[in-house]
Amino acid sequence: MSAVTDVLACRPVDEVMDLERLGTLYPYPLSFMRCLVRRVMTEGWSIARTKFDIDSDGYGDAVYKINTGNDVFNFAIFSHYLNPEDRSDRVIAESWDMTATLCAGELTDERHQRLKDNVPLQEAGRVDCECIVLTRANKSRRNFNYVVDCLVEGKQPDVNLIAKVGYLFRTTAVYGSGKFGMADWEKVCHRYPDFARPFMAEMLACFLIRQFSLELTDWVASQKGPDTAIKLSDNIKRYFGIGNATGLGMAPYLINHPGLISNWINIKETALREVVENGRPDAEAMSRLQSIGGKAIQHLSEISTDNDDQNELNDRARIEAKQVLVWANNASLSSWYELIKHCSDHTGVETQELINSILLEVHKDLIIDLEKELSVEEVYQLKPQKTMSEAQSVIESAYDWALNTDYSNESAFETFWYRSEEKMEPRLGQRSEDIGAEKEMLLGIAWAVQCCYDDLKTYTAKVGDRSVGEFVFHYPQHRYILRRVQTMADTAYGEIRANLLDEEVLPIQLLRCKLSFFGVGKFDPKSKLWVRNTMFQGAPLVDDIGRPFMDDWFFPVMKMSSDAAQ
Amino acid sequence: MTDTITLSINEFRAILRKAFEGLYGHDHDFNQLARLVIWLECRQLSGVKLFLEAEADHGAKWDLILNDLETGEYEIEANGLSLLCFGDLACDLAIGRAKYTGFSVVHISGAMHSEVIAASVARCARNGLAAIAWWPDENTKVANMASQRLDQSAPMVCRVDLPQSYEGSIERVTLVCATKMSVLEEHYADWFSYKDENYIAADALTSTFTRSLDRGLILSIKDYKRLCYCADRVLVESTEASRRGAGA
Numbered sequence: 111m112s113a114v115t116d117v118l119a120c121r122p123v124d125e126v127m128d129l130e131r132l133g134t135l136y137p138y139p140l141s142f143m144r145c146l147v148r149r150v151m152t153e154g155w156s157i158a159r160t161k162f163d164i165d166s167d168g169y170g171d172a173v174y175k176i177n178t179g180n181d182v183f184n185f186a187i188f189s190h191y192l193n194p195e196d197r198s199d200r201v202i203a204e205s206w207d208m209t210a211t212l213c214a215g216e217l218t219d220e221r222h223q224r225l226k227d228n229v230p231l232q233e234a235g236r237v238d239c240e241c242i243v244l245t246r247a248n249k250s251r252r253n254f255n256y257v258v259d260c261l262v263e264g265k266q267p268d269v270n271l272i273a274k275v276g277y278l279f280r281t282t283a284v285y286g287s288g289k290f291g292m293a294d295w296e297k298v299c300h301r302y303p304d305f306a307r308p309f310m311a312e313m314l315a316c317f318l319i320r321q322f323s324l325e326l327t328d329w330v331a332s333q334k335g336p337d338t339a340i341k342l343s344d345n346i347k348r349y350f351g352i353g354n355a356t357g358l359g360m361a362p363y364l365i366n367h368p369g370l371i372s373n374w375i376n377i378k379e380t381a382l383r384e385v386v387e388n389g390r391p392d393a394e395a396m397s398r399l400q401s402i403g404g405k406a407i408q409h410l411s412e413i414s415t416d417n418d419d420q421n422e423l424n425d426r427a428r429i430e431a432k433q434v435l436v437w438a439n440n441a442s443l444s445s446w447y448e449l450i451k452h453c454s455d456h457t458g459v460e461t462q463e464l465i466n467s468i469l470l471e472v473h474k475d476l477i478i479d480l481e482k483e484l485s486v487e488e489v490y491q492l493k494p495q496k497t498m499s500e501a502q503s504v505i506e507s508a509y510d511w512a513l514n515t516d517y518s519n520e521s522a523f524e525t526f527w528y529r530s531e532e533k534m535e536p537r538l539g540q541r542s543e544d545i546g547a548e549k550e551m552l553l554g555i556a557w558a559v560q561c562c563y564d565d566l567k568t569y570t571a572k573v574g575d576r577s578v579g580e581f582v583f584h585y586p587q588h589r590y591i592l593r594r595v596q597t598m599a600d601t602a603y604g605e606i607r608a609n610l611l612d613e614e615v616l617p618i619q620l621l622r623c624k625l626s627f628f629g630v631g632k633f634d635p636k637s638k639l640w641v642r643n644t645m646f647q648g649a650p651l652v653d654d655i656g657r658p659f660m661d662d663w664f665f666p667v668m669k670m671s672s673d674a675a676q
Numbered sequence: 677m678t679d680t681i682t683l684s685i686n687e688f689r690a691i692l693r694k695a696f697e698g699l700y701g702h703d704h705d706f707n708q709l710a711r712l713v714i715w716l717e718c719r720q721l722s723g724v725k726l727f728l729e730a731e732a733d734h735g736a737k738w739d740l741i742l743n744d745l746e747t748g749e750y751e752i753e754a755n756g757l758s759l760l761c762f763g764d765l766a767c768d769l770a771i772g773r774a775k776y777t778g779f780s781v782v783h784i785s786g787a788m789h790s791e792v793i794a795a796s797v798a799r800c801a802r803n804g805l806a807a808i809a810w811w812p813d814e815n816t817k818v819a820n821m822a823s824q825r826l827d828q829s830a831p832m833v834c835r836v837d838l839p840q841s842y843e844g845s846i847e848r849v850t851l852v853c854a855t856k857m858s859v860l861e862e863h864y865a866d867w868f869s870y871k872d873e874n875y876i877a878a879d880a881l882t883s884t885f886t887r888s889l890d891r892g893l894i895l896s897i898k899d900y901k902r903l904c905y906c907a908d909r910v911l912v913e914s915t916e917a918s919r920r921g922a923g924a
Contacts, residue, residue: 200922239684239892288684295686297889358922490707491803494772530918531911537921539912544921546912552702579772582705583742583765589705639922 121379124511129608132375133619134423134460136467137664139474140377140481141629144664146313147649148478149304151659153179157318157652159325164189166333168326171226173217174318178304183242184217185210185318188230189326197248199282199355199640201535206232206246208279208322212315214293214302215240232283233290233533241292242305243315247279247323250353254278257327257342262335266343272350273668274414276632276644278323280353284312299485307484308370309628316645320352321652344651349668351647354630357640358536361620362527364606365553368594372601373486374627379603381470381477386450389473391443398472402665403435406468409665415634423460430461431468471664492593494579498570501578501592505563508599511607512556513563523557524613526550538617538639552590554611559595562588631666681900682892689714691907692727698909699731708764715795718888719830719881724899726789730758731906733788742769748777754787759849762787766851767796771803774853784849793849794822797831806857810836810867811849819846821867825857830881839866 125131137144149155161173174185187210196205209230215221221238228235232246253275260267286309288294298305305311324347331339364371389395410428415421434457438449446469453462470477496504505513517523526539526547541547552558565585570576578596582589598604606623609615616638625633625643632644648666650659683691692710700706717723733756740762741753750769754762766782773780784793790811800807801824808823819838824831838846854860861868895903912918 202922236681239682239890288686291682291687291892292684294684294889492768494768495775496772528912529910530914530922531908532914532919534911535922537912537918539918539921544917545915546918548701549910549912552697558702577769577772577776579768579770580742580744582768583740586705586762586765587703589765589768590702590707593705593708 121382123603124607126375126379127603127605127607129606129616129619129623131459131463132606132623133616134463135378135623135626136464137626137629137631138378138381138467138470139477139661139664140381140470140484141627142307142309142313142484143317143629143646143649144661145307145481145484146310146317147646147663148659148661149310150314150317151650151655151661154656155179157321157655160184162325162329164326164329166330167191168330171222172322172325173222174321176314176318180303181214183212183214185212185315186217186222186225186229187319187322188226190230192248194251197251199248199280199357199642201283201357201359202532203282204234205230206282207249208319209244209246210315210319210322211237211241211245212243212311212318213238213241236291239291239293239297242286242298242302242311244285244290244292245281245312245315245319246283247281247319247352249279250275250277254323254327258331258334261328261331261342262339264335264338264340266340266346269346269349269668272346273412275353276349276647277320277351277353278327279319280355280642281316281319281645282355284315286312307481308374313628313645316352316354317649320350320646320649323352324350324651344653347651348648348654348663349666351632351644351649351666354625354643354645355636355640356621356625356643358527358538358617360624361610361617362536362551362553364620364624365555365610367488368598368605369488369490369601370486371606371624372598372603374484376602377480377483378470381480382450382466384476384480385469385473386446388476389446389469391438391446391449395472396438396443399438399468400435402468402471403431403465405667406464406665407431407435408667409631410464412668413632413634417635420633420635426458427460427464430457431464433457434461434465474661490593490597492578492582492589493596494577494582496578496596497575498566498578498581499575501581501596502563502566502570504599505559505566505595508604509556509559509563509595512559512605515556515560515609517557517560521613522609523554523611525611525615527553527610538615540613554609555591555594555605556609557611558588558591562591562595631664679897680894681897682894683900684892685714685718685889688717688893688895691903694907694910695727695731695903698906704761705764709761712760712764712792712795715798716792717893718885720884721791721794721833724895724903726758726760726792728899728902730760730789731902733758740765747781748773749781749783752782752784752787754784756786756788758788759784759792760789763792763796764799766793767799770796770807770851770853771800771805774800774805774855775803778856779854779859780852782851784851785847787849790849791820793851794831794833796851797822797824797853800824800851800853801826801828801831805853805855806860807831807851807853808860808864808867809849809851810846812846823860823868830879830885833881836867841866 156177158175160175164170169189172187176183189208192207211229257267328341410424453465528546530537630643634642648663696706696709713723713727739755743751770780770782793809797807797809810819810821818835821836822831822833
């Protein structure tokens, strides 16, 4: 058996799409943040601050103008005073430290004023159809005040202290795709080639919030101590990312966009196959493996979270990754498959996925071109010409995992997902206790498939093998799921295999899966329902555009930052 | 203060999905129903108006009767239901049979909002089938017709003189699709002799969609509020207990 066939065999669909594994994914070179930064740096985008009308306390307006070479965009920021009691990461918050929009088109004074009237309102406001992203962020007061005080005193902040948080501002929502009157995704991806890949515009908005947070810190320090303040060193600036708080809202997205998620997974698995097939573990690659692996281990050791489960996962991954690197050093590998197989046999899932991401970094030149494939048009078409028996067969083969979900136990059906009247915030309920189950969202895919399958069998027995078109005419409640089943059965990886109705469901696994594709690191779960994390930590600064770029800012560690600061 | 609001198509879609979900729960394909209204509205074919009328008539009983006739044609008795609610189901029947046999016919009687069938013509074309549909007009001497060849991006919609074979009136909606346009033109030559007046060309329908995508959809505040009211039916009352389910 060839190595390629072996690796295919060792990554079967039911393993890859298992939610527990998806909940351990790490960022990799095709994660969206990485794609964005590569593009900004290699294409030499121009990002210029064209307005900075900010008072000495840090409140006011700022605008950054972005020239990508293809188009010009503006990022309009509104920095506000926020009562500390109102600072919340929740969707239901109504005020924030800063709000912003990324927009195409000219930013006239009139338009700026209109945006100023609406952007700070976020969900309660309306923006125009040339706006692409609407977002907001809150300060990490602890870090912001500490860093400002240090700078006023003429000293750089202690990297060990800022590492605990890793950011100055934290985004709490990043909206795109036509929300609140903005441009539709279909318009954005056709009109603006720079943003034609998933979440590129949203990532740019986060990158610019990070830039603003750094410049704001320098500014406030300079106003507080005009004679004493120094600027934050560039190396420490690079070590600051932009925080993010992600809650349940992201989970339904994954379930409602199975075609997109399947494509992202397919690309990552294709990349892994490419590395196994064409990447050689020669001396140079082994050296990169050890170097990147060492950095990853240090990165893990520097993650600070109060979540015991996450700490345990990080510790285990760190220890196992160390052992794997020692083993690899002595193993005289002839193919990377041997490394993957070793991990599969000797380490936990978290470490396996960590090593996979490291391997993809080692050979990123082999996989970069796959970046172009990240977009996919999502069309879920019913095939009404198929027979009911054919539909049953498709379910039996592609959705066996759904049929095998045991709903005889009430706990498998205990959770329901719904939208609260409080700003439509997604929430979880317990079916046996909470109100609202009759309005639950359709996220129990396994359950829906089972119901459809049962009715297909019953109706076939009654009328014979008729068309799917006739079946859905009589059972319209199954049209959606059949459309989905018939479409996803043709994809390489299909659905996330999980019962989201189970009492023990861990939404945080869904969140981490998606966040890994964004390129997010330093997961800090606050409960099983939401997570804090850090984006763009270690990434270049705007001032770095035009300088040599190594695309090596992943797995950020504090040592280089503290060394450079001294 | 303006009495209109501009929505993106995606925003419109999200509201409609919730509105249909609020109306039918999971008993129907609310995503597809939303698509149907969007298709109509983005082409200035009154999707919102039809939705609101259908919503007001929500009490109408879901009492569809399907007959598979010996002629190989389907016949649906709608018993007063809006075609907005089951147009896609009728289209499924048409596509399913035409994909098998190369040709299919669906007749629909007793349906509100006959004009919705124009969207089915477009859907057939997206599925690789040439299609034609006709439906009654207020003026009983003419009928409405929509047709789409495979090389068109949208249907052509027009009024035609009632073919003589109909003896003065038509009462039902008919959707016909085939793998080849020539088959339709041969079987239904009467319907293709439309006058070049009062018709919406395929290009016009396409450009209205493009304009909607580019500049957004303009709705009256009144209609928007009614849509939101329908969409809000999916929301669950917030309680202290429910806030625990948000992770707070």
